[in-house]
Structure formats: C-alpha cells, structure tokens
Amino acid sequence: DGGITQSPKYLFRKEGQNVTLSCEQNLNHDAMYWYRQDPGQGLRLIYYSQIVNDFQKGDIAEGYSVSREKKESFPLTVTSAQKNPTAFYLCASSIQGGGDPMDEQFFGPGTRLTVL
Amino acid sequence: AQSVSQHNHHVILSEAASLELGCNYSYGGTVNLFWYVQYPGQHLQLLLKYFSGDPLVKGIKGFEAEFIKSKFSFNLRKPSVQWSDTAEYFCAVKRNDYKLSFGAGTTVTVRA
Numbered sequence: 747d748g749g750i751t752q753s754p755k756y757l758f759r760k761e762g763q764n765v766t767l768s769c770e771q772n773l774n775h776d777a778m779y780w781y782r783q784d785p786g787q788g789l790r791l792i793y794y795s796q797i798v799n800d801f802q803k804g805d806i807a808e809g810y811s812v813s814r815e816k817k818e819s820f821p822l823t824v825t826s827a828q829k830n831p832t833a834f835y836l837c838a839s840s841i842q843g844g845g846d847p848m849d850e851q852f853f854g855p856g857t858r859l860t861v862l
Numbered sequence: 863a864q865s866v867s868q869h870n871h872h873v874i875l876s877e878a879a880s881l882e883l884g885c886n887y888s889y890g891g892t893v894n895l896f897w898y899v900q901y902p903g904q905h906l907q908l909l910l911k912y913f914s915g916d917p918l919v920k921g922i923k924g925f926e927a928e929f930i931k932s933k934f935s936f937n938l939r940k941p942s943v944q945w946s947d948t949a950e951y952f953c954a955v956k957r958n959d960y961k962l963s964f965g966a967g968t969t970v971t972v973r974a
Binding site for chain 1: 904960966
C-alpha cells in the first residue's frame with residue numbers, strides 16, 4: 747500500500763526540547779516537503795528537498811532543521827529556537843519537484859505537535 | 863506581498879445547496895492552480911488542478927473551478943452539495959519558483 751506515513755500522530759514536548767518528526771514515503775518520489783498548518787493561516791512551507799542529500803529553506807525555516815540521507819525519508823527537527831512550535835505539521839512528496847508545473851504533491855496524515 | 867486569498871473562512875449550507883468558494887492570487891506571470899480538500903480525519907488530497915487550456919476545470923466528486931486570468935481568480939463550485947462534502951478546502955498556487963503557496967482555507971459545513 748503506497749503512501750506517506752508520519753509518526754507519531756500526536757506529540758507532546760516540554761519547552762526548550764528539540765523534537766524530531768518522522769516522514770517516510772514508499773512512492774519512489776524524488777521530492778519531499780514539510781509544511782506547517784496553523785488555524786486561519788493555511789499551509790506554510792518550512793523546508794523542501796528535490797533530491798537525496800540536498801534541501802532548501804522554505805518560507806518559514808527559522809527554528810527548524812531537516813536531513814535527506816535516504817530517498818524515502820525526510821525527518822524534520824523542531825529546535826528550541828522555534829518560538830511557536832505548537833502546530834500541525836504536514837509532510838508531502840512529489841515525483842520530481844521543481845521544474846515540472848504538473849508535478850502534484852501528495853500529503854501524509856500529519857503530526858500534531860504540542861509544546862507545553 | 864504575493865499571496866493567495868480565500869474569501870470565506872467558514873461556510874455553512876444545507877444539502878442540495880450550491881457552493882462557490884472564492885480564491886484570488888497576487889502572483890504575476892504563469893501560475894498553476896490547485897484546490898485541495900481535507901475531510902475530517904483524512905489526508906489533504908487534490909480536488910482539481912489547472913495548468914493550461916480550458917479555464918473550466920472539472921475535478922473529483924462533482925467539483926469544478928474556473929480560472930479567470932483577468933481577475934486573478936480560481937473559484938471552486940459545486941451545483942449541489944452533500945453532507946459528505948463537509949471538509950476544509952484550500953486553494954493553492956504554484957509559483958514561478960515551483961513552490962506551492964496556500965490560502966488560509968475555508969471550512970465548509972453541510973447540514974443534512
């Protein structure tokens with residue numbers, strides 16, 4: 747069953763702690779993305795990766811870090827530098843990323859992070 | 863600032879009523895346009911998309927959208943909604959840098 751998995755579904759952390767959110771895809775997609783969803787603000791791009799071992803900052807990268815060591819995995823670390831980390835985080839993937847306007851993004855189920 | 867605007871935050875309507883959700887964008891040049899839907903408890907999924915050609919695009923579940931270039935708009939429509947259309951709807955624009963920008967979303971509640 748192909749798709750994107752994100753774990754865990756709910757995550758609680760104390761303020762000041764780093765936390766890593768998992769995203770795995772078995773769609774053989776080259777490109778992967780992380781978005782943050784806040785009520786009334788839609789989705790905002792945090793980081794994206796068009797190929798293994800390469801990634802770029804999105805619109806709101808401050809306080810976040812990523813790695814792309816494997817094609818199927820794109821973990822996101824929310825660091826203590828992120829001022830408002832409580833949010834719903836969505837991971838997405840697409841066949842090849844930039845350059846193809848018809849490239850469609852597929853989304854995972856999301857992780858709801860609450861920082862206490 | 864370049865942006866995607868969805869005019870309604872929350873729409874409540876009865877079954878069989880017609881639905882129209884507004885979406886305007888402020889990016890210049892060529893854009894590609896999308897509507898995504900998030901049903902309660904489910905993944906965000908693509909409803910329809912426009913790249914070129916016929917500005918009236920048909921999507922899944924009876925939805926359609928019309929691209930009006932002169933108005934920078936891409937409004938979503940459905941002639942007769944069902945209870946199962948209750949969801950959050952997001953308009954998105956693929957920019958010249960091939961990144962997606964999303965609107966704030968519109969929550970649609972359909973009363974049985």
